[in-house]
Amino acid sequence: MESDEDDFVFYGTPIEREDDLTSRKKKAIAEASGQLRTLPAWKQEVRDEEGRRRFHGAFTGGYSAGYYNTVGSKEGWAPQSFKSSRKNRAEVKEQNILNFLDEDEKAEMEGRLLGTTSQFDTFGFTAAEIARKQAEKEQKQRPSIIPGPAPDEIVVPATESVGVKLLLKMGWSRSRSIKDSHSDALYDARRQARRAFLAFSSDDPAVKITESELIKGDSENFPEQLVDDDQFSKSTPVFVLNPKEDLYGLGFDPYKHAPEFREKKRSRLSSKRGPGYSKNFSTRDRKAAPGFGIGALEELDAEDEDVYATGFEIEEAYVQEVEEPTTMSLENQRKKEQKNQGDLPGFRVASNSDYKMERFDSPLIPKDFVPHHKFSGPLEINCKSYEVTPPEVSPPEDGNLKLLIEGVANLVAKCGKLYEDLSREKNQTNPLFSFLSGGTGHDYYARKLWESQQKCNDQTSRQLDGKMPPSVQRLTAESRGQILGETPLEKSAQDPSSTIASTDIQLQFNLTDTFTKSTSFNELMDEEKPFKDDLAKQERFEQFLKEKYKGGLRTASSSLAGDMSEAARAQERLSFEAAAEAIEKGRQGRGSKSSILSSMDFIPGGVMQFTSSEVESKKDPLVEDILRKKMYPKREEFQWRPSPLLCKRFDLIDPYMGKPPPAPRIRSKMDSLIFTSDSVKVTKVDETVSSKKDISPFQQSANKDMTKSITENETEVDVEVENIERPVDLYKAIFSDDSDDEGEDPSIKRVVNQEKKAEVANTALSRLIAGDFLESLGKELGIEVPPDVPYPMQKSRNVASQKEIVNEDAKTDILKSENNGKIKSPLIRSQDYDSSSEEERSRKGTNREKSEEYKKVKTSGTRRRDYSSSSSLEEERSRKRSRHHRRKRHDAGSDSSSDDDRDRYSSRSKGRRTGSSREKSRGSEKHSKHHKHRKHESPSRSSRYINEKDSSHSKREKKRRE
Amino acid sequence: MSVEDLPRKEVNVLKGHEGAVLAARFNADGNYCLSCGKDRTIRLWNPHRGIHIKTYKSHAREVRDVHVTPDNSKLCSCGGDRQVFYWDVATGRVIRKFRGHDGEVNGVKFNEYSSVVVSAGYDQSLRAWDCRSHSTEPIQIVDTFADSVMSVSLTKTEIIGGSVDxxxxxxxxxxxxxxSDNLGQPVNCVSMSNDGNCILAGCLDSSLRLLDRSTGELLQEYKGHTNKSYKLDCCLTNTDAHVTGGSEDGFIYFWDLVDASVVSRFRAHTSVVTSVSYHPKENCMVTSSVDGTVRVWRT
Incomplete structure (x- = not known):
């Protein structure tokens, strides 16, 4: 800083404005005296660091106001926050005008406030107000221990409302409900009288009891008394304060957590006081099921409903006891209500009433009345009017007129005579319509009308079912056929279902397939169309059905199936026979829908299938039951893998000990949602297969191979996406120290890793996230993922001896160790590293001979090398004959077809992309795991490594090819 | 054992539960019994003297099943709150809560060494929980069932589950x-015969089925009672001579094991008999019912 200042040269002295200076000085003095600081907050002014008043706002502000630029009050414009009136009821005050007046305004208004004088204080409000004010004042004068204003409940109005006064004058006493005191005036009086009587008769309590019992027998008076007594406690609650009879502290409720005891005590008390007293304390909600409320945060749903609460009544003796008086009181009440309903006090129901219901008898029906109404329908009118057939008349010359006549005739025939009258009326002046009223063309009109009426009648004749006299009918082909008992042609005779186009039927049929519940209509169609696939055949089948069931005229069968051979026709006939039978069965037992459907299944086939289905359809429920019994219990066996810990806890030896962990389960549904391509299935299958360990690693290597090949073919972006892994694992892969986990038990590790793997490999979301993470990480570190790594290329060229390979591996190790400092495409690198170290270990673990083989194969430089190398490893490691055998077979096959395979894989690469990514992520996961216990040479683990090794091989292979 | 020896005389009524009692179980030696129910409590009783000993409260919903270790030191229970509770008997405290079931838990059992609790849930799974470690994650999840698992039974080496599928x-x-033995009917309850050779499965078609465990063969069917909508228990007597089970009409049925004839039936409760448990040695039985009582029966 000082050096900076050295660069500037100052000339003269800076001029300060006078007022600024003075004000600032003043302020400084004020501050020094501490005046400002002592000022209240709203009087302090906001100043900047130079002591100037802070200017607030550009246009409308001005100097900042007090209260930190608010409106000048402490609260500012802040809206009043909501205050619940639930807890502090006493604090809620009604707003009145005084709340909105300033102090001086109030002072002005003092003494001029309007209020009702006590004389006119009808409802006692003013008195209450005054009393409250008085109380407040008093409180101010002598502050009590309890702070705050006196609660309203304590302050009681000094005067009574006029209503109360009136009631009191009318003889009403406090604590009695108003309504009852009036309606029961009669009974009140009676009771008074009774009391007097009792008091008069004797003072002996025993006699009293008998007396009361007598009254009880009366059953009118006694309950009344009870009810009345109750109403004492029922009415205005202010006066029904429970007297404090116990010695507990004020407000202490000994039954707070045991309400049932309160009930007990009450009942005891009431029993002391006398029978029937406790009826109002009867536990009413006892019966409301075993009600166990659920927490406030829980929702009441289906599982909470009381499934057991149906029909049965829970037997609880003491509830019954308590309930007895309740029912009694209920009865009493009912009686009372009965009595009260009809009459007013002082009135009686009249024994004979003046009012009489007038009743009218129903009219007498004449004996000859027939309760059948004949409609004077237009059709019949027409028929009558043209009973005599009008003679044939030649149409008028005028074409238009002829058309008009015909049209009108048609309409009239259809709509009735009314239409004729209407149109005649309307068109009286129109010369064209003169034919209606006997003008030109009337004869022709009459003839036409008759004809069209005939037509109409024909159409309706079927519905009217012979209502029309047959003599009137003109014989059509159909009617003649009907008379002769012929089967009408398909179109008109068959039920509407069959007239529907076949496509419709198919559609509906499909619908019925999907919705198992079908209407009978659809069912019918199902039955009718067992050969829906073959339309011609279906047609023939329908024909067959017609012949079979309906009789009538038959067409030569050759017309339909003319081009069929005799044998074929016979066979078809058989199948038709069977189908018809099945349909019949289906019709009989609509319930057995399955049989119908099953009969549909064999459709295109011949007789054999058909008969089998027929057997099925014949099944009786009884037979089915037997069959079911035969079918069940059905035993199946599956493989099941108990977790090692479970075995341990059950003190059993893990049957799967030493075997590779099972395929990871798919945890989330997201997986299946995201990976819907067929590749998923392939990989899944792959996984399960590998878990069973029945398969040679060759196949896996092939799988890996192809996935890898796909990956390599993808663009760089895809590579990035595929190399997704959990970020944490990635960090581990890069930075973790190999030695830190050495001491652990590898088997346990594997289990843990297995789980982790499952998570990582299968959680698609995390993978996606990780992908993004990787991208960002790469950007941050400033590394771009190179499309190809020089190392594998080098390796591929290096096809010399085993030693060299080892050297290579050493190199990679070095490379890897360098990675910690200089990260260079961590993913690809790590994979390479993984594979290489894998090789190293496997090589170490195996003997010389094997490595020789390996070398030999390597030099061959073909794809085959991969397989054989893996197989050699396999040979070394696996002791299972079967697997061995199988592998060999695979090997033999693969040699010839490897090239083909490759082609196939590449062509399928698109579909496999997702799968490959999964594969890869798993691989990389393995890698991180492998990192941890690299130093452990456990033979059991090598089985897992095989895959990785294979994949690494194949990968290298791929690179080379590129 | 003759019919006269069947426990048909009511000696004690254990009252205390409010609402339905969903299960009643003898402990291993038969001196005590446990009951649990809709009132969210588990109660420990001395059934022979009819004394209520202790109440275990912690469940948030109804308790559906309870089991006690052979040494009477620990309890496990489960219910509508989807949790399995692991209790200390003496203190009445919950030692561990096993969460993980996605639905109500219908049944729990300890294994022989009381080291594992296996629970059967509405979420179509059996879950094994570790009592030894502090892990609250299940050791194993068996989810091959196609429907709600209603009941679970354990032997020394096996886990047996019965499901609605x-x-x-x-x-x-x-x-x-x-x-997997498919009975074709929803299975409510699985219980082992005392010789360990058979499984008695209570099915929802109002029948009990006795299965040979080694072959999966259906040995016998016991019918007569009604069981169509509730989860009812069934078991064999301690001599394996009879089969017993409750009915939805409040009756208790005894069948002859071999010829499946109803040798005895009597009305025990006013409502659905949810659970029956037979004394391991004596001719004694406890039954629980929706009527809120647990009743103790003797010859």
Whole structure:
């Protein structure tokens, strides 16, 4: 800083404005005296660091106001926050005008406030107000221990409302409900009288009891008394304060957590006081099921409903006891209500009433009345009017007129005579319509009308079912056929279902397939169309059905199936026979829908299938039951893998000990949602297969191979996406120290890793996230993922001896160790590293001979090398004959077809992309795991490594090819 | 054992539960019994003297099943709150809560060493929980069932679960096999015969089925009672001579094991008999019912 200042040269002295200076000085003095600081907050002014008043706002502000630029009050414009009136009821005050007046305004208004004088204080409000004010004042004068204003409940109005006064004058006493005191005036009086009587008769309590019992027998008076007594406690609650009879502290409720005891005590008390007293304390909600409320945060749903609460009544003796008086009181009440309903006090129901219901008898029906109404329908009118057939008349010359006549005739025939009258009326002046009223063309009109009426009648004749006299009918082909008992042609005779186009039927049929519940209509169609696939055949089948069931005229069968051979026709006939039978069965037992459907299944086939289905359809429920019994219990066996810990806890030896962990389960549904391509299935299958360990690693290597090949073919972006892994694992892969986990038990590790793997490999979301993470990480570190790594290329060229390979591996190790400092495409690198170290270990673990083989194969430089190398490893490691055998077979096959395979894989690469990514992520996961216990040479683990090794091989292979 | 020896005389009524009692179980030696119910409590009783000893409260919903270790030191229970509770008997405290079931838990059992609790849930799974470690994650989840698992039973080496999908599945830990016996009817309850050779499965078609465990053969069917909508228990007597089970009309039925004839039936409760448990040695039985009582029966 000082050096900076050295660069500037100052000339003269800076001029300060006078007022600024003075004000600032003043302020400084004020501050020094501490005046400002002592000022209240709203009087302090906001100043900047130079002591100037802070200017607030550009246009409308001005100097900042007090209260930190608010409106000048402490609260500012802040809206009043909501205050619940639930807890502090006493604090809620009604707003009145005084709340909105300033102090001086109030002072002005003092003494001029309007209020009702006590004389006119009808409802006692003013008195209450005054009393409250008085109380407040008093409180101010002598502050009590309890702070705050006196609660309203304590302050009681000094005067009574006029209503109360009136009631009191009318003889009403406090604590009695108003309504009852009036309606029961009669009974009140009676009771008074009774009391007097009792008091008069004797003072002996025993006699009293008998007396009361007598009254009880009366059953009118006694309950009344009870009810009345109750109403004492029922009415205005202010006066029904429970007297404090116990010695507990004020407000202490000994039954707070045991309400049932309160009930007990009450009942005891009431029993002391006398029978029937406790009826109002009867536990009413006892019966409301075993009600166990659920927490406030829980929702009441289906599982909470009381499934057991149906029909049965829970037997609880003491509830019954308590309930007895309740029912009694209920009865009493009912009686009372009965009595009260009809009459007013002082009135009686009249024994004979003046009012009489007038009743009218129903009219007498004449004996000859027939309760059948004949409609004077237009059709019949027409028929009558043209009973005599009008003679044939030649149409008028005028074409238009002829058309008009015909049209009108048609309409009239259809709509009735009314239409004729209407149109005649309307068109009286129109010369064209003169034919209606006997003008030109009337004869022709009459003839036409008759004809069209005939037509109409024909159409309706079927519905009217012979209502029309047959003599009137003109014989059509159909009617003649009907008379002769012929089967009408398909179109008109068959039920509407069959007239529907076949496509419709198919559609509906499909619908019925999907919705198992079908209407009978659809069912019918199902039955009718067992050969829906073959339309011609279906047609023939329908024909067959017609012949079979309906009789009538038959067409030569050759017309339909003319081009069929005799044998074929016979066979078809058989199948038709069977189908018809099945349909019949289906019709009989609509319930057995399955049989119908099953009969549909064999459709295109011949007789054999058909008969089998027929057997099925014949099944009786009884037979089915037997069959079911035969079918069940059905035993199946599956493989099941108990977790090692479970075995341990059950003190059993893990049957799967030493075997590779099972395929990871798919945890989330997201997986299946995201990976819907067929590749998923392939990989899944792959996984399960590998878990069973029945398969040679060759196949896996092939799988890996192809996935890898796909990956390599993808663009760089895809590579990035595929190399997704959990970020944490990635960090581990890069930075973790190999030695830190050495001491652990590898088997346990594997289990843990297995789980982790499952998570990582299968959680698609995390993978996606990780992908993004990787991208960002790469950007941050400033590394771009190179499309190809020089190392594998080098390796591929290096096809010399085993030693060299080892050297290579050493190199990679070095490379890897360098990675910690200089990260260079961590993913690809790590994979390479993984594979290489894998090789190293496997090589170490195996003997010389094997490595020789390996070398030999390597030099061959073909794809085959991969397989054989893996197989050699396999040979070394696996002791299972079967697997061995199988592998060999695979090997033999693969040699010839490897090239083909490759082609196939590449062509399928698109579909496999997702799968490959999964594969890869798993691989990389393995890698991180492998990192941890690299130093452990456990033979059991090598089985897992095989895959990785294979994949690494194949990968290298791929690179080379590129 | 003759019919006269069947426990048909009511000696004690254990009252205390409010609402339905969903299960009643003898402990291993038969001196005590446990009951649990809709009132969210588990109660420990001395059934022979009719004394209520202790109440265990912690469940948030109804308790559906309870089991006690052979040494009477720990309890496990489960219920509508989807949790399995692991209790200390003496203090009445919950030692551990096992969460993980996605639905109500219908049944729990301890294994022989009381080291594992296996629970059967509405979420179509059996879950094994570790009592030894502090892990609250299940050791194993068996989710091969196709429907709600209603009941679970354990032997030394096997886990047997009965499900609404109609299967009784035996998971043999020793050989790592799952044996599924499909009965074609929803299975409510699985219980082992005392000789360990048979499984008694209570089905929702109002019948009990006795299965041979080695072959999966259906040995016998016991009918006469009604069981169509509730989860009812069934069991064999301690001599394996009779089969007993409750009915939805409040009756208790005894069948002859071999010829499946109803040798005795009597009305025990006013409502659905949810659970029956037979004394391991004596001719004694406890039954629980929706009427809120647990009743103790003797000859």
């Amino acid at each position: 109609g299967t009784v599945r035996t998971f043999d830990i020793r050989i790592g096999r799952e044996i």
